[in-house]
Amino acid sequence: MIEIHESTGCYAVDALDPPELPAFEAHLADCCSCGHEVAEFYETAAELTVLSASTPPLALRASIVSAVRNTPQLPVARPVSPPAGR
């Protein structure tokens, strides 16, 4: 029987098999230590992105700047429940 805590790493790098997601996310809502571990793993995974760094085409910058001109921003969410893991 694989312990659910063992899934934190796979979850943080989007490698959990999709059928396992609902159960793991439900667990994350209740388990502080898994929540902290996942948050740390997100930071670590973000550091990995230097290994694949690649400058996008200049046209993409213009396209994005233009796209946000017409995109409304969402307001700060009113806190009604503990933050979810995702």
Added chain:
Amino acid sequence: MARSARGDRAAFAQLYDTTSRRVHGVVLRVLRSPEHAEEVTQEVYVEVWQQSARYSPAKGSVLAWMATMAHRRAVDRVRSVSSEVNRDHRYAYESLDPEVDRVWDSVAQRHDVDRVREAMQLLTPIQRQALTMAYFDGMTQSQIADSLKLPLGTVKTRIRDALRRLGETLAGAGP
């Protein structure tokens, strides 16, 4: 990010300039298609703009927040368009080849890359390969288990251990 959340488009453009090589880079690596990578990168930045008021330092660093979003979108996209079965993953880590941008400070970039590469070298080969297959190839734990001929539980543990070890090393390594 706080200025972006208040609609400051110049601040948002600056955020793009400081993060886009890493965000676009991981999306491109997972998707392997420059065209799809541009589309998904745009989706990520538009979402960042929309959601910027929802970011708080309590959630972690801005880069981690963005990289997590980007990685998830890229993985969702790659799984919806390909079955992954034929890609050779044996040299997944060795084939990572970050492009040094000549315009920006290439010395600092090489230092950043070296620091992470050295940390990766401290992992066992299986930890390193499983993590690379998950993060950079967008594979599921089951696909990795099949490819490496390991039990599912072992793959989960290797990836968890890899991230813990890497996290410890990078935290201790300094700037």
